[in-house]
Amino acid sequence: xxxxxxxxxxxxxxxxxxxxxxxxxxxxxxxxxxxxxxxxxxxxxxxxxxxxxxxxxxxxxxxxxxxxxxxxxxxxxxxxxxxxxxxxxxxxxxxxxxxxx
Numbered sequence: 001x002x003x004x005x006x007x008x009x010x011x012x013x014x015x016x017x018x019x020x021x022x023x024x025x026x027x028x029x030x031x032x033x034x035x036x037x038x039x040x041x042x043x044x045x046x047x048x049x050x051x052x053x054x055x056x057x058x059x060x061x062x063x064x065x066x067x068x069x070x071x072x073x074x075x076x077x078x079x080x081x082x083x084x085x086x087x088x089x090x091x092x093x094x095x096x097x098x099x100x101x
Contacts, residue, residue: 001043001044001045001046001050001053001054002043002044002046003041003042003043003044004041004042004044005039005040005041005042006037006038006039006040006042007037007038007040007042007083007086007087007090008038008083009042010023010042010067011071011083011086013044014067014068014071017044017064017067017068018044018045018046018064019064019065020063020064020065021044021045021051021063021064022045022051022054022055022060022061022062022063022064023042023043023044023060023061023062023063023064023067024042024043024044024045024054024058024059024060024061025040025041025042025043025058025059025060025061026040026041026058026059027057027058027059029059029061031059031061031094034084034087034088034091037087037090038083038087042061043058044064062090062093062094066093067090069099070086070089070090070093070099070100071086071089073089073099073100073101074086074089088100
């Protein structure tokens with residue numbers, strides 16, 4: 001399983017993420033606050049065994065295609081998105097089950 005420390009690192013490796021699957025976080029991660037996104041460990045499964053381990057021992061955060069779609073929408077804005085912009089868009093999606101256009 002790959003690990004990305006913080007949202008900035010996850011954004012850096014976004015082009016190397018699998019096409020499908022979940023991004024996991026530790027079970028005790030509080031998904032209601034943005035600040036922890038900057039230092040949380042994101043776990044990206046590399047095979048089915050990793051995926052099963054994540055489902056049993058970690059918490060799901062976002063599906064990889066959803067994370068990539070959120071980032072793509074952020075990139076369509078006139079100014080280059082900051083990590084904070086992406087965090088805001090992620091929380092908008094998690095709260096509203098919709099993309100922030």
